[in-house]
Amino acid sequence: MTRPDQGDRLRLQMRKHAAGGGRAAFLLAMLILLLGCDLRMRPAAPEMAPSPDAERLAVSPDDLDDASLEKALAASLRYYESLSPSAGYPLGGRRVTVRELQDSLLAFRRILLSWKTWPEREREIRRVFDFIPSEGADGKGTVLFTGYFEPVLEGAPSRTERFRYPLYRTPTDAVTVDLGRFNGRWRGERIVGRLEKKELVPYYSRDEIDRGGALAGRGLELLWVDDPVDLFLLHVQGSGIVRMETGGAVRVHGVASNGRPYRSVARHLADLGRISVGETAYLNFKAYLRGLSHDQCRQVLGHNERYIFFRLVEEGPVGSLGFPVTAGRSIATDPRVFPEGALALVRLRKPVLDEAGNVRKWDPVARYVLNQDRGSAIKGPGRVDLFCGSGRDAEMFAGSIQEKGELFFLLKKPDR
Incomplete structure (x- = not known):
């Protein structure tokens, strides 16, 4: 919810994809070998200091119930x-x-x-x-x-003039690759892509989905909300509550991503001098986005290429x-x-x-x-x-x- 992207509290699932057969598998293996030098290595466990003495840990009572x-x-x-x-x-x-x-x-x-x-x-x-x-x-x-x-949004089951920003289910063409199955050095590392002409390519970015309509018309819309800024924050947080126009509320939880890296939009805007940092940085961030036109807002949010796919859940928010x-x-x-x-x-x-x-x-x-x-x-x-x-x-x-x-x-x- 994180956070900087606190957002991928997700368990990515392996998806089988039959297209391309053995040739596609061979091309995928070659791609991974070629990319191996750039992949993030699994870090060693940190060396930690010995247990502190009791006096250092003399603390005030726990502040919650x-x-x-x-x-x-x-x-x-x-x-x-x-x-x-x-x-x-x-x-x-x-x-x-x-x-x-x-x-x-x-x-x-x-x-x-x-x-x-x-x-x-x-x-x-x-x-x-x-x-x-x-x-x-x-x-x-x-x-x-x-x-x-856990953010609270306003939503509807179908698109209307007010509710025009979709939450998407996980696309069936998203292929998640567990790199640890190819080499033990990459254990725990995954990439997400899609097959295009028997070649594995990166999955669609936020900009390609939100502004380019890459997923539109495929029946993947879970529900619709009325605020693109709140929707973006839902992607960052990973779970949320949507109060439905038809009555009641539902809980949604992020279950997969497009595999793209998370990039902080707030940090990007601060680096450009468009918002101030400090205790009011979060309020400044939201106010700045709400002051932009619809297309400008989506263009700015596209700096974070990472995109989250959702499902309905009975209780939550669910952790890892x-x-x-x-x-x-x-x-x-x-x-x-x-x-x-x-x-x-x-x-x-x-x-x-x-x-x-x-x-x-x-x-x-x-x-x-x-x-x-x-x-x-x-x-x-x-x-x-x-x-x-x-x-x-x-x-x-x-x-x-x-x-x-x-x-x-x-x-x-x-x-x-």
Whole structure:
């Protein structure tokens, strides 16, 4: 939602495509070999500092309610139940197993239930757990925090004069290629394309879809909305709620992308000097886009070539674990660096906003969170995206966060 593109909290699915037969497969293999030198390599697990001493981690009480923490814990525990206990993740310069991560969550939940005040809980948490810090982007533990949210849009099941901007289902001609099947060096890397004259070419860009009509008339429209800026933000966030003109509301969730790289439109406009940066950057971004003509707006948004395809869901927003994320408790990180589902402590400042969405002040916060999502712009040990909830208040809160802080993962000590 991310975020910079917080947007691809997506699990891309392999699609079979029979066109071209063996010759197409041969051409595809040759293409991948030729591109190999340019592909992003899977990074090694980061080296992290030893667990900090207890005094450094003496923090104020967690700033949210227990119910939200218990809900997020339950989602991670359900996720771990679906995995092999011996499966491993990188953490702190070593491999940790699903069993260790699961045991850590269960021990933390016992502390929540056994102790009612945070000073008591903190003493027990420091006794039972190792705190493993991220090395951050600078090797000194500095982590950049941003926020994402679930937008609320207005929509209709059919196109009208007002509702003329479509959400598309995943096109059947989108071919997702798992490069790890061709070479182990590329494990976890995927590209998305389409077959054109038996050749695999990049899938249509945002500009080709929105301004060029590449998908129009193919029956892929899921529903229609009335605001191209809100629709773009839905693509960035990855999930949202659409209030239907016919009554009621539906939830939509991004399930695939066109495979193009994410590029920040807000950063692009700031670099051009068209919007200011700082605490009001998000408000400036939206105001600038709404001041453009229809075609100018779509041209600017085309700077981000990445495009998201959606489906209807019963509950959400759904994170990368396959379960709904929890406002204020779920974070998105790079799954190549940090274990999915794991318990963490974050320390940063949070904004206190007025009714217009302007920042009145910043308050320091320490909070326990669960690593339950990912984003295409969230890369490396120095990036965290915090899910802030649904609707306008969550949007203003998420849009204000661009804070440096610290991230610590909790792992139960072997003798506890």
